[in-house]
Amino acid sequence: MITIIGYGEKLRELRLEKNLTMDDAAKIVSVARSTYAGYESEFRQPSLEKMTLFAHYYNVSVDYILCLTDQRERKDRNEGFNTKNLLTGELHWDGVPLNEEELKHITEFLKAIEERSKKNQTGKKFG
Structure with missing residues (x-):
């Protein structure tokens, strides 16, 4: 049986890796704790802007948070043009x-x- 981890679990994993509370994570994207808790439970879907802020803060790609890739590293936006x-x-x-x-x-x-x-x-x- 394949277990698929959703964005909520990824956000939780990333938050715990940084030893952050839900309150801390909520402050990163300027939302209420209850809103952030909704992200982790996948009851709520963060906007693209909020996902981008999380990706920047955790230094991962949005694709990683959305479980579209296993690669954590963000590619430099200027790769190939620098x-x-x-x-x-x-x-x-x-x-x-x-x-x-x-x-x-x-x-x-x-x-x-x-x-x-x-x-x-x-x-x-x-x-």
């Missing part, structure tokens, strides 16, 4: 390599996005 690619000129668009000037503009654009993102995250709760 500063190293920009600096070494390995980046291309649809098979056409980008020149230094194009890479400079892309870098400036990404830095602006990063700054805006940092400003927008002020006040968000991760634990």
Whole structure:
């Protein structure tokens, strides 16, 4: 017989690994303890935003929490597209390599996005 663990059990396992109470876990995503308890019992379904906050806090993927994968590690969102690619000129668009000037503009654009993102995250709760 195959036992399938649902997202509620995953949330419980992750919470206990960090030695957190239900109150602590509820505070991570700014919900009442009773709401969080509903997540663990699967009486309630957390929103995608709440799942993402849990995944970030526990450093796992949402897919892991939802039991879609056994791999706990989150893949870097920038995997395959990072500063190293920009600096070494390995980046291309649809098979056409980008020149230094194009890479400079892309870098400036990404830095602006990063700054805006940092400003927008002020006040968000991760634990």
